[in-house]
Amino acid sequence: MIIGAGPTGLTAADACVADGASVAIVERTAHVGGLARSASVAGNEIDLGGHRLLSSTPKQRRAWLDFADRLGGVPMSDIGRRSGILRDRYVVAYPFDTRQFRASVPWPVRARGAASLAAWKLRAPTGREDHNLDEWVKNRYGPFLAETFMAPHARKVFGVDPRDIPAGWAAQRILSPGLGSVLATALPNPGRTPRPADVVDRFFYPQGGVGVLWSGLAKLLGNQVNWLFGSRVTSIAKPAGGRIAVTVAGPAGDTTVSCNRVISTGRPEDLAMSLGLDELGVAIAQRSGRRDLVVGVVHVRECPDSWYGYQWLYTHDTGIRAHRFNNYGEWQSLHCPLGVIGLEYTVPTGETLDVAVTALKDMSILLPGGAVDFLGSERATDAYSNFDASADQLGLLDEALRGFGEGVVSTGRQGAGIYINLDQAMRLGERVAALSPRHSGVVGRDEYSPYQEKAS
Structure with a gap:
């Protein structure tokens, strides 16, 4: 059983199926892709967040191109990264460019x-x-x-x-x-017209958004996997006779699934509670401070010249609640016209937000007098977390899993509590799939390696 249909979970499922195992995937939403999924808002393809496929090394490039070919030849664009910080209507390139x-x-x-x-x-x-x-x-x-x-x-x-x-x-x-x-x-201004900074690094980006990779992998897996969407694990019983009994709450009620391994890529506090470790689960949740990402999509009929050329713009002006917007029209690989903007908001997990009112208010500050239409919104649950603050609790979870019994692993961005790139997430899925069925614990803490925002 695999908990979570994000990049790590899907890759683990793919490797397990290839090894001849029967696999069930429990996914609490109706979508695959986890935090790296795409969505459609008013006919515009958007990604939730600023995902990209790092390709600064030949090995990374080859891995992504091979994966795209395996999915039927997903077209990939080679894009130079440009992002900036928008303050008082001027843009500062990020990373810093003198x-x-x-x-x-x-x-x-x-x-x-x-x-x-x-x-x-x-x-x-x-x-x-x-x-x-x-x-x-x-x-x-x-x-x-x-x-x-x-x-x-x-x-x-x-x-x-x-x-x-x-x-x-x-x-x-x-x-x-x-x-x-x-x-x-x-020193005095050199007298040039402001322009986007030079490209710091390049990355691959699939046509239609990064989510097409995960939907393509799910399609490839097809009926080789028992898909349990809109479901969550409520309890995991200690192994008996080499099997683990997992209770899954889904649309049709509770179901008990027997398996010999559990690979959880979901929230570690949920895994702890399903094992009966309620106090540890509460402690992890409190320290993590999880926040949802809410994206409000608007159409700006006339963008300022300073916005052109930037895929992301961070927004820190007084009174603006959004922390960044994705300039979707500049992404080249998304089917969005220029002027389609995704304003990003983070709120404590589960907290409501009137996205339309907030987004239009922010745009009135960013673009006074500009004509702006609100198109809709999407939400990614638990997109952000202070993983470092919960490191000690994840150590306790690792000890608890080892003492619980064989075959229960917590991994992935959420399960291991790490900031992770998509290529690292997939490698981690392959790694846990290859572990001994007897292995238990938190796997992947060592994947907290240089984030590679800068080409290495």
Whole structure:
């Protein structure tokens, strides 16, 4: 039995079927793809979040192209990544680009940023240690730029203070510029027209959105798998005679399924509670601070010139609740016209949000007087979590699973509590499928490797 039909779960199922096993997949929604699924809103294909297929190495490129061929020849585009931070109607390239920053940002902002960094360095000439995200960014960009461009994103997305996020998170995701390059931004504007920054890395992107990969894999598996959609596991009994009894609550009521292995890629607190470890489940849930991603899709009849060329724009202006928007018309591989925007909101899991009212209010700030139409919304449950905060509890879950009995594994982004790329997620699915049936525990904590936002 596999819990969760996301990339890790589907890949594990694929490997198990290839090995001759019979497989059941329990999926609480009606969709495959998990957090990496696509959706259609008012006839526009969208992805929930900023997914992409990292392809900075020949091995990554070959793996994605082979996978696309196996699914029947899914067309793949080779796209250069461009993202930025939208502040007061100007755009700052992200990752940081000195030339674009000087060309786009008003001189008073650049001067304050350089002065802030210089003063920060002078007060600690021998340097400071990086204990958390807040310190890591300040030590490289200075307090002013950190609070203006970096910290608001952490507060909006994760709902926690940057001081509560480890420095390792920043080191894997944010470029570390030289001191001189940041100070040089205070020099006079070079006089060029603001433009998107140079491409930092390239990635593959399937025509129709990243979700076509998972729907294609599910179609390939077909009736080789017992699909249990709209269902959830409520209890897992200790192995008896080499078999595990799993109770599944679904549309037709409760069903007991007998299996010799359970691979859970869902929330670890749900797995803990299904094993009767209620206190541990509550502790994991509290520490994780899970948040849903809600995407409000609008159509802007006339986009500002500064928005063109960027696939993502982070939005931190006062009064704007969205933390970022996907500029779907710039994605090339989605069937969306220019001007179709997906505003992204994070809310505590299960909390309601009037998406239409909120999105239109945000657009009135981002684009005063602009003509904007609300098209609809989609929601991805548990898209964000403070995984690092729950690391100790996941260690306890690992011990509990090993003591529970053979054959119960927790893995994947949710199950192992890791930030993970899609190629890593698939490799993890293959890895757990190949484990001994007797293996129990949390698998994949060691997959917390460099995020590769920067080409390696």
